[in-house]
Amino acid sequence: MSRTGTDSQQLHALSGAYALNALDPGERDAFERHLERCALCTQDVREFSATAARLGSAVALPAPPGMRRTVLARIDGVRQQPPARRSIVALRRRALPLALAACLAGALALGGAALREHEQAQRTAIALQDLTAVLSAPDARTVTTRPGSGMTGKVVVSASRDRAAFVSSGLPAAPAGRTYQLWFADGSVMRQAGLVRADGATVLTGPVGRATAVGLTLEPSGGSEQPTSPPLMLLALGL
């Protein structure tokens, strides 16, 4: 085997150590140069980094109280880096769904405050997976409504995944004893699609199926079998 081949093989074997940040700086640089030319290594590193991130998420701890306020205050004075040039197209294409994913997770984190922490983390992770599946679908479409009153509602729907997500912005807290509930409209029949626990994003329960619209109503706590009030918003899916 040629010397280059051997070197390359040896470098390739470092993909695990690289993804775990376990290389010395010199080796890290050498491996990164190798990475630019090695599609297989790139795939390995991508998957190993995602695997390592799961190890990281598994040791999540509640953030120290007060850190949120400190960090949010500190970013105010921090200038962001300009985007790397060739990434702009990719960012634009995928960006909306990712922003929504952040919203959802935020909403879940708040909504689940009463749950035990790891349960909450697991729920968040599962819901985030569902949401990511909807939002990252190649055929994800967004339907938006602006019903006035400063509140915006969006539905992201993916026909290929047969799932939809509802995203609100400025949704006021539900009155005591009441909850927001989502519905799929199969023609004139309303099908339960889950509760909205907080302003933000929620994956609708159940498949989109032949639904023609998604509706939001205010229901007694725990939700209803059928809507008991006129929809606050109704978003035609236009399929």
Next chain:
Amino acid sequence: MELVARGDQDAFAALYDVIAGPVHGIVVKVLRDRAQSEEVAQEVLIEVWRQAPRYRPDKGGVMTWVLTIAHRRAVDRVRSAQAATAREQDTASREHARPYDEVSEQVEIRLESEQVRRCVRGLTDLQRQAVNLAYYGGLTYREVAETLNTPLPTVKTRLRDGLIRLRDCMGVTA
């Protein structure tokens, strides 16, 4: 994330709620010093804000990106502290700044995710020790090799094998 990348601080606040716990957790795990951890966790979160426009969705998910930054920053902090200690003490035990027992005790951790726990249990002893020491202990693979008294090439492959096994067990498709 695009909103964050465009400087939307409300969007960053929503992102914060998702990532702060995992970021804080991994930093504490690697640094094991609560006071320093909060400082480093804050730096990481601000770094996420700063680098958001550079996030490349085609290279992986947001959480992976964030935790990669967090882990690297925590590891850098540990290593620079080790280097400083070594300089001060002028000792030859630089690579051994932390004995195995101390590290291994710290990395035999309570994993919050049943799936991750199960998958980690599915590793061979050597794979598990190597991955734990490297990831949670923040050791370089050279340090792992010395700590486990195992040849360097073996550690290199065990880290890789271990990650492959974890990846397949967790169903990671990135």
